Amino acid sequence: MALDAPTNSTIIAEFRDRTRRSAEQAAAARSVFPSGITHDARRMSPYPVTVDQGKAGRKWDIDGNEYVDYFGGHGALLLGHCHPRVTAAIKAALDDGTQFAASTTREYEWGRAVIDMVPSAERVRFTSSGTEATLLALRLARAFTGRTKLLRFASYFHGWHDHMTSGYNSHFDGSATAGVLPSIAADVVLVQPNDIEGARAALAAGDIAAVIIEPTGASFGRVPIADGVLAALREATEATGTLLIFDEVISGFRCAPGGAQEAYGITPDLTTMAKIVAGGLPGGCVGGRADILERLDFDAAAEKGFEKIGHPGTFNANPVSAAAGIAALDIIKTSGACETANAYTAELRDRLNHLFAETGTPWACYGTFSGFQIFLNTQKRAIDPVNFNPFAVPFMELKAAPGPLVDRLRMAMMLNGVDLSGWPGGLVSAVHTADDMAHTLAAFKSALARLKDEPDL
Numbered sequence: 538m539a540l541d542a543p544t545n546s547t548i549i550a551e552f553r554d555r556t557r558r559s560a561e562q563a564a565a566a567r568s569v570f571p572s573g574i575t576h577d578a579r580r581m582s583p584y585p586v587t588v589d590q591g592k593a594g595r596k597w598d599i600d601g602n603e604y605v606d607y608f609g610g611h612g613a614l615l616l617g618h619c620h621p622r623v624t625a626a627i628k629a630a631l632d633d634g635t636q637f638a639a640s641t642t643r644e645y646e647w648g649r650a651v652i653d654m655v656p657s658a659e660r661v662r663f664t665s666s667g668t669e670a671t672l673l674a675l676r677l678a679r680a681f682t683g684r685t686k687l688l689r690f691a692s693y694f695h696g697w698h699d700h701m702t703s704g705y706n707s708h709f710d711g712s713a714t715a716g717v718l719p720s721i722a723a724d725v726v727l728v729q730p731n732d733i734e735g736a737r738a739a740l741a742a743g744d745i746a747a748v749i750i751e752p753t754g755a756s757f758g759r760v761p762i763a764d765g766v767l768a769a770l771r772e773a774t775e776a777t778g779t780l781l782i783f784d785e786v787i788s789g790f791r792c793a794p795g796g797a798q799e800a801y802g803i804t805p806d807l808t809t810m811a812k813i814v815a816g817g818l819p820g821g822c823v824g825g826r827a828d829i830l831e832r833l834d835f836d837a838a839a840e841k842g843f844e845k846i847g848h849p850g851t852f853n854a855n856p857v858s859a860a861a862g863i864a865a866l867d868i869i870k871t872s873g874a875c876e877t878a879n880a881y882t883a884e885l886r887d888r889l890n891h892l893f894a895e896t897g898t899p900w901a902c903y904g905t906f907s908g909f910q911i912f913l914n915t916q917k918r919a920i921d922p923v924n925f926n927p928f929a930v931p932f933m934e935l936k937a938a939p940g941p942l943v944d945r946l947r948m949a950m951m952l953n954g955v956d957l958s959g960w961p962g963g964l965v966s967a968v969h970t971a972d973d974m975a976h977t978l979a980a981f982k983s984a985l986a987r988l989k990d991e992p993d994l
Contacts, residue, residue, distance in 0.1 A: 540564055540583050545992055549583065552948040558599045562587040578611065578959055582944050586951065591618030594969040596956070604956040605973045605980075607909075607963025612757070612787045613812035615874055615907070616865055617968035623816050623864045630860035637856065643863065644854035650866045651824055654795050657783070657808045658824030662833055663854035667786035667811030668696030670821035671749065673848060674807045675700055677823065678747035678780045680832045680846055688726045688739055688748040688779075692932050693755040695784050695809075700725055706936070730755065730932050731763040736770060740777045747807075748774055749782040752797035757787045758905035759960055760932040767803045780806040780829070786821070787964075789814060791878070792906045794870050800906070813869070816861030819852065874967035878907035881974065882965040885909055888978055893922035898985050901925035902962075910935075910962040913942060942994055949987050953980035 540560055544550060553560060563584035566573035572580060579585050586598040594617050596606045606618070616623060630643065648661045664670045675687055687700055691709055695701040702714040704727045713722035726745065728735040739745060748770055754762035774781040783805040788797040790813040798804055807825035814822050823830070831837040838845035852858075868874060886909050889902040901912040901922040912927065914920060915937040927935055943961050950957055955977050957963050988994060 542583065544583075546945065548945055548949050548952065548987055548991060551952055553583070555602060555952065556584075556586055556598065556600050559586040560584055562599065576611070581947060581959070582940065586956075593617040593619070594966050594973050602951070602954070604951060604954055605969070605976050606956050607965065607977075608956055608958050609964035609966060610817055611812065612791070612964050613815070613817045614964075614966055615791055615813050615878060616817075616868060617966040618817075620865070620868070620968075622868060623861050626816075626860040626864035627818070627857055630857040633856065635855070635857055636851070641854070641856045641859065643856050643859035647854065647859040647862045647866075650863055650870075651810070651814065651822055654790070654866060654870060655785075655808055655810070655824050656795055656798050656804045657806065657826070659827040660830035661822050661824040662830060662848065664811075664821040664823065665819055665850060665852045665855075666696075666821045667784075667809065668698055668701075668821075669850070670786065670809035670811055670823050671696040671701060671782075671784060672698045674749070674782050674809050674823050674825075675747060676846055677807065677825075677829055677832055678782065680843070681829045682746045682778065682780060684744050684746035684779075686724045686726055686745045688728060688736060688745050690730050690732075690736075690750055690755070691727050692730055692760045692936060693749075693751055693784075695749055695751070696786075703727065730760050731766055731928075733766055733769045733773070737773050740773050740779055743777060745777070745779050747780040747782050749784055751784045751786075751788065752801060752803070752805075753788045753792065753905050753908075755932070756910075756936075756960060757908040757964070758903075759910045759962070760935050761903070761905065761927050763928060767801055771803050771805075774806075782807045782809065784809050786811045787908075788906070790866065790869050791875060791964075793875050797906075813865060814862055815858040816863075816865030818855075818858040818861045820855065820858035820862060872967070875907070877967040878965045878969070881969050882907045882909055885965070885974060885977065888974075889981060890922040890925065892978060892981055892985075896982070896985050898922070901927075903927045904962065907965040908962065909965070910960055911946075911957075913938060913961070915939060945988060945991060945994060946984060949984035950980050952987075953983050955980040 563573050588596050588598050590597045651661050652658045691704045694705045699717045699721045708714050711727045713719045726739045785796045789810040793799040811821035832846045886902045893900050899914045904910045
């Protein structure tokens with residue numbers, strides 16, 4: 538939709554009226570960025586809001602509108618915006634300098650914190666993002682095993698590098714997406730979510746270097762993971778000499794201080810991390826077995842006669858990101874932040890489902906740990922929101938999120954002071970309050986009523 542296209546939607550009309558400066562900024566941004574955005578998830582029609590401030594569990598756009606924030610920095614902000622200790626650590630690091638092209642004491646302390654908290658991490662290597670972390674983990678797996686193929690589960694996102702693009706939200710036949718070589722796509726084996734027998738059959742060929750999985754299910758539980766799948770994968774990978782990679786870019790330090798692997802009691806060979814690990818600043822990490830990470834080690838390569846994997850990176854273990862990460866991880870380790878966010882979200886999911894039932898809305902809210910997902914029921918199933926079972930619904934239906942409906946829902950919520958993610962759903966922080974909860978429920982009640990009056994949905 539054009540930014541100023543005519544509309545018969547009262548939601549869009551009011552949204553435009555309340556966000557005039559965001560509209561102007563969006564129009565200007567389109568002359569600089571494709572679609573006017575710098576991350577696909579920020580797309581919204583007719584335009585996204587532009588935000589310039591956040592504190593705790595709330596943020597403000599450039600028109601001065603205040604929102605309870607469930608986008609959560611794409612999952613990075615378990616501690617909310619501008620946590621005092623994290624902010625103080627960042628400011629202190631900035632005063633020292635932002636880039637030394639040298640080792641720092643902060644990077645050691647940061648890496649030590651990851652190793653102390655994450656069960657699988659005997660050694661770590663920092664990157665600048667989650668995508669870089671999964672790319673490095675795959676390269677480590679191939680070098681360590683001497684095998685070429687990767688096994689992934691359809692609907693899971695593991696970053697945007699070439700091996701991870703097919704089968705996330707398109708190309709479920711495994712064919713190459715735009716700009717990706719068919720030969721690369723051919724080395725990726727796609728298996729249906731929770732299909733452990735399919736995974737076992739693929740692993741039996743003996744040519745798969747690694748299995749990668751988000752241990753909470755695709756998109757932090759939007760496609761949930763069935764009981765027993767992780768344990769079965771651990772057993773099957775060990776039996777076939779395949780490495781098991783947990784993608785904990787979202788779940789790391791969020792489900793529990795040691796991530797989903799701590800919560801579930803299953804230890805992978807490698808773990809990829811980002812978001813929370815850097816305290817809300819850019820940064821990622823691969824942690825895992827020492828004998829695998831030594832493929833990055835100059836001395837081990839010389840001693841054992843293998844080719845070292847090259848891994849430069851100007852902003853690896855950036856000292857400011859390290860300072861934020863050290864502070865954030867210490868707070869998470871000592872404060873019960875994960876438990877607080879998990880409890881809030883469990884209550885929110887339950888209360889939303891009762892609201893859906895009371896208002897006759899054929900939707901459901903589900904999820905895991907501190908994430909909530911809104912099932913939009915595009916196939917108009919007869920469901921009981923309070924007793925909704927996402928495992929009874931095909932994964933493509935769970936992920937179905939028609940753009941016009943999602944955008945209208947998000948705008949209706951924004952008009953009532955709440956910002957959801959585009960799943961739709963959200964991620965909760967440890968600093969969301971009882972007032973935020975009440976505000977959110979009232980916003981949903983108002984939004985549901987308004988959506989029923991929209992003429993074109």
